[in-house]
Amino acid sequence: MRKLHLRRLMWIIPLVLLLLIGSGLLLADRLTPAASGQPSHALPVAGDPTTLDREAAPLLQAHPGQSGVLWLSDGLDAFAARSVISQRAGRSLDVMYYIWKDDIPGHLMAHELYQAAERGVRVRLLLDDLNMHGFDPAMAAIDAHPNIEVRLYNPFRNRGGLWRLVEMVQRVFSINHRMHNKAWIADNQVAIIGGRNIGAEYFDAREDVNFRDLDLLLLGPSVGQASAIFDDYWNSQAVVPIAALNPHTRQQLDALLQTVDMESQLTQAAPYLARIGQRLAEPTLRQDHVIQWSDSVRVLSDPPLKHRKAQRDDWLVQAIVADLGSSRRQMQLISPYFVPGRNGSERMIAMRRQGVAIEVVTNSLAATDVAAVHSGWNSYRKPLVAAGTTVYELKRRGPRSGIVLPLGSSGASLHTKAYLVDGRRGFVGSFNLDPRSANLNTEMGVLFDDDALGARLQREFDFLAHPDRSYQVSLDGQGKLQWTDGDGQRYHHEPDTRWWLRAWVGLLGLLPIESQL
Structure with a gap:
């Protein structure tokens, strides 16, 4: 009798799941609570000046x-x-x-x-x-x-x-x-x-x-x-x-x-x-704050109903891809989750052959908080390094500090999302260089084309890539990946990780989940 019940459950449960998901596809957005808020808009800078108005006024006039x-x-x-x-x-x-x-x-x-x-x-x-x-x-x-x-x-x-x-x-x-x-x-x-x-x-x-x-x-x-x-x-x-x-x-x-x-x-x-x-104790917008001024700063975002649009012309990824593709001499990428995809990887390798220097800073396996995303990065890391891409992976706080969980680290190092092209064109925002940011989530950020702003972002990149904070990933004499520490010590597997975490990431890499990363 128990076996009979188990057999029934074995086909009833998948059937229920299938019916639930199927009804979700058929009903689509009708299952989502309806928008019922009254429209409202940003209040203009008008009327009696606020404290922020008074502090900003002389700076904006200058x-x-x-x-x-x-x-x-x-x-x-x-x-x-x-x-x-x-x-x-x-x-x-x-x-x-x-x-x-x-x-x-x-x-x-x-x-x-x-x-x-x-x-x-x-x-x-x-x-x-x-x-x-x-x-x-x-x-x-x-x-x-x-x-x-x-x-x-x-x-x-x-x-x-x-x-x-x-x-x-x-x-x-x-x-x-x-x-x-x-x-x-x-x-x-x-x-x-x-x-x-x-x-x-x-x-x-x-x-x-x-x-x-x-x-x-x-x-x-x-x-x-x-x-x-x-x-x-x-x-x-x-x-x-x-x-x-x-x-x-x-x-x-x-x-x-x-x-x-x-x-x-x-x-x-x-x-x-x-x-x-x-x-x-000081004005928010002090004159002596290091405020950099530029006429080439834009704030861009995906449309709020991105997932319902077939056309991608106004998606943020389009502006980012165009910006990165315009690189002529140098491209520096900072992304906690870096999964360039087949097309992105092939394009980066082609740019390396054209003489464009490419550097990447991302999380090491020990530092990431999403091990599944690291499994996606694994697929592209070695070919990119072999093509001459300079790769840095941020360390954890210290060797084997904190707890490394099956799904990721409890002490992630990097959350910055930015890039710099040819020393002057750059981006800072919420966009990770991965399929989820490109296709699933809505994202937002600041794009600029300015030498001084580029120099400031360059300092941020150099800070992250410093040997005290990051391993440099390269190939050894046998063509295998190795991680070099600031003191010259080399590791021949992911530093500061246990074998079971590396095995888990390898297993995740076999699953068809890249589009969700």
């Missing part, structure tokens, strides 16, 4: 038509910059992120939005829904404030439990398209665009993580471009107000505020609050 760029490579500075421009905003805050962690930095950032709303600032917060599971109460709580609205990109109809899992199976294809954009825009006057999400590891405050990321603080015309992108997403059919999915109460908001008050007294919050205090 550089008419140009965009100012301030580099935020230090994690605590990146955190403080978001806090300070929020505290000095007097009109609006428009914020969009892929991940907003339910941790101390996430709570402190949410509190900044609440405090701004208390001053009368209009706050629009747009989050991708994939990572919101369990964080709904906090976000629904701040949505309860009359000056704050929270919306979710491509949300789950079911907010938790078994039905959420059922929906994930049924919508396995449509739920795979995520909003990976990152932007923090204050008063339509200052914008922070880059690679960081909101969470402890993105702001260099966790001692067990050697993390590197990069944001750009922008002034001038490029801020208007960022605001227009935000409006496109905010008003798109892929976005739903959280209030339509999850009701909130005043009690939830009070509970969140009490949590933030308690957490602000903890030692873990001290580095964030101390850096905010330092930055609040």
Whole structure:
């Protein structure tokens, strides 16, 4: 009898899964909660000047038509910059992120939005829904404030439990398209665009993580471009107000505020609050800050309904491919997940034969947090190195420090997404050089064509590629891969990893999953 039940289950379970997925394909986007938010748009720089208006005015007058760029490579500075421009905003805050962690930095950032709303600032917060599971109460709580609205990109109809899992199976294809954009825009006057999400590891405050990321603080015309992108997403059919999915109460908001008050007294919050205090003691846009000015800065993004469009003319990948393909002498790539694909790899090898110097910085296997992506990189690494591509792989914090998990490292090193072409054309943003960023997720970033900005990004590349931080990957005398440390020590397998992790990555490399990486 038991065998009979097992046989039935063996065909019933696959049949149920097939029916769920099939119904998802047939019903397509009708399974997605309908967009029900009222349209709204960025508030113009008008009326009584805000603190940010007054600080920006003399700088913008001295550089008419140009965009100012301030580099935020230090994690605590990146955190403080978001806090300070929020505290000095007097009109609006428009914020969009892929991940907003339910941790101390996430709570402190949410509190900044609440405090701004208390001053009368209009706050629009747009989050991708994939990572919101369990964080709904906090976000629904701040949505309860009359000056704050929270919306979710491509949300789950079911907010938790078994039905959420059922929906994930049924919508396995449509739920795979995520909003990976990152932007923090204050008063339509200052914008922070880059690679960081909101969470402890993105702001260099966790001692067990050697993390590197990069944001750009922008002034001038490029801020208007960022605001227009935000409006496109905010008003798109892929976005739903959280209030339509999850009701909130005043009690939830009070509970969140009490949590933030308690957490602000903890030692873990001290580095964030101390850096905010330092930055609040000076103007946000000091004249002596190293702000670089250029008339060749653009903020670009994928369309919010990218996954529903057959035409790719306005996809971000098109601009990036054209930029990289225009290289005549040098191309330097920084990507935590690097899977160039067959066409990309062949193009890079052809460019090497034409004399273009190509350098790549990416995570080592010991440092990556997604081992499956590293399995995709494995397929292209050796041919690229053999063709003369210089490859650097970032180390972990230290040999065998932290925990290396089957799915990836608990101490990833690199999160910066950038490239530099011929020393002057570059990009900083959310776009990984992999199939997921190209085809599945929406992405956003800053493109420039400027010698001074190129020189600054060159310094970032050199910092990452330094032997203290990265292994250089090359071929030994037998044509096998080897990793060279700063002291000349050579490794003949992935450094700082166990055999079972290398075997797991090899197994993943046999699966037809590259399009999802």
